Amino acid sequence: MNQNNKQTLTLASGFTFDYTNLYGDDKVTEKDIAAIESRLTAAHRAIEHMRATGEVRGHLSKDGLPEKVLFTQLPYVREGNLNSPSSLERLQAFSRSIRNNIDAVISFGIGGSFLGNKVLFDVHCGEFWNSKTAEARNGYPKLYFSGNNMDPRRTTELIGHIETEARIKTLHSPNTAYKVMLVVISKSGSTLDTMSTFMVAYDKLKKIGPHIIVEVVAVTDPAAGSGETLLHKLAAGQGWPMFSVPDGVGGRFSVFSEVGLITAACIGLDIEKFLAGARAMDEACLTDNIRHNPAMLNAALKYLAAEKYGRDIEVFMPYADYLKSLAEWYIQLLAESLGKRTDRSGREVFYGRTPIAAVGTTDMHAQTQQHQDGKKDKVVQFIKVAEWDDDPVIPNVFPGAAKLAEISSIRLSQALDAAREANAAALTSDQRFNATIVLPRLNAYHLGELLYLLALSVAYEGELADVDAFDQPGVETYKRILGPRLKELKIQ
Incomplete structure (x- = not known):
């Protein structure tokens, strides 16, 4: 007008x-x-x-085969769609399960598995989220990002920071472990930046001692059987919960899928809105x-x-x-x-x-x-x-x-x-x-x-x-x- x-x-x-x-x-x-x-x-x-x-x-x-483009389906929550009432309920159940239970989440992803998630975090949480008390965060965990660059210094310092946080918690509550959840996002499971930093963090945090409990959630290609990707197979073997990187949705469009909504669930952002x-x-x-x-x-x-x-x-x-x-x-x-x-x-x-x-x-x-x-x-x-x-x-x-x-x-x-x-x-x-x-x-x-x-x-x-x-x-x-x-x- x-x-x-x-x-x-x-x-x-x-x-x-x-x-x-x-x-x-x-x-x-x-x-x-x-x-x-x-x-x-x-x-x-x-x-x-x-x-x-x-x-x-x-x-x-990229393999030269016909491929559908489905990102326009994502806003519509219907049974049979990439986002369905049952998939949103699973995300909300996941959100409830980590609230007042997980101390920190580290999200590993690059490109579309990082950038959209960071937007959701910044808008909902702001710069000082991780400095707030658990009560001020409404029980949701602190959240950190990694895997978006293979930077040796920051990766090492992030692990050291988590270890320090864990020691402070156990100092105040000797019989309580610090729970950290690693959310690794990769459709193939072979994304160099994401998987290399994830493996470094997983290995070092697991070796720190009993005062840190490490949990893992994988967001990857949902296909099983002959079409199973490396990360899907690894998650199934390790018993890690899995969410989907859907077919037909490129990374740069994936913020409306479980790739982005997993971060929303971790911080209490209203997914439905x-x-x-x-x-x-x-x-x-x-x-x-x-x-x-x-x-x-x-x-x-x-x-x-x-x-x-x-x-x-x-x-x-x-x-x-x-x-x-x-x-x-x-x-x-x-x-x-x-x-x-x-x-x-x-x-x-x-x-x-x-x-x-x-x-x-x-x-x-x-x-x-x-x-x-x-x-x-x-x-x-x-x-x-x-x-x-x-x-x-x-x-x-x-x-x-x-x-x-x-x-x-x-x-x-x-x-x-x-x-x-x-x-x-x-x-x-x-x-x-x-x-x-x-x-x-x-x-x-x-x-x-x-x-x-x-x-x-x-x-x-x-x-x-x-x-x-x-x-x-x-x-x-x-x-x-x-x-x-x-x-x-x-x-x-």
Whole structure:
């Protein structure tokens, strides 16, 4: 809709896509959108077909076999779906079982098995979760992440930290053991980064002594029998509980599956509200009217900005500290989905925007010089939180300091939003494209809306660019080189 020259799309929940500074004169125009109308229609039909059947034209697995794409099924909790009433009840039972029982969880995963989980943790828990008392955490355990890099120092220090925590607990309660749960997430069970750090931690923690009890939960390919993966076989042999990395859901889309929901269960995030937000966004995107379909509109504007106006870098800039991990999750989503050498016909196109993570006023002091005066090759995507749970007023504690007195008596959120608006206005004044997504609040429901919007947007853009948004052949290149090198190291 157009209100006071603003171009916004607002959902019933209040979730808003403000594309005023991305559409219009000197930006992506109505004529530009009209020129790709037939392709937008075809893209929407392709997404409808994917929803109904899981089929995506030309999509093959890394083994070269036809593979369904099923992430659009995840928001819908139904028997027979990847998320069913029984699977959610199992997650909730798991959540109840660890509450007031497990002291710490270490989640091992990389890529989609880490990034989405970190977003859920940051938004729900914040930076100081592990410093809070068990009562302040409502009985849920402390949670740490590992396996997302094979860093010897941090891995060793994390193990040492857990050992210290265990000794402190037993010092105060001599007859009580410290319980640590290792959640290892890998579809194949051969993910180098994840499995190597998991094995180091498992071995060292098991050897510390009886004051630490180590439990393991595996999140892996659910197939048993002849199709059984390494981790599934290991978990079955060791008697570890298992959750699923579902077929048809790539890692960057897996936050809505048990891959991400296992973290939600560990921290008490409302899984049903998170999925409800994703479902509401999917339902909003069922229409073929681009003015009312946030994912199609977002995809079309950014596709045209890149292809017609050379804006092939996307700066993803939330104005919230705890959404920095969202920007990092989006980097993987955009890079793996749309960074493609060839289109579906095999023609070299070298498609895709380069994603860059930035955070609010932090990077106004670090990156904005480049955004404002560097090449006009960027779209800046702002994320705004409309209403904060806590929002202090800046006090006038130094009335003699005029510059400080000037900023007193306003809320931190008002200052933050004024900074974002100034940034957007400055960029727009020099024909530098930007848009703003407004979250009514920072909670599970609106987070579900946002993550799902971004996931579905890349599906639409893949159709517009005629590239497979669901494979990642470039990743396999380094893996083919790495494997033999690791074998050489073992021989030495």
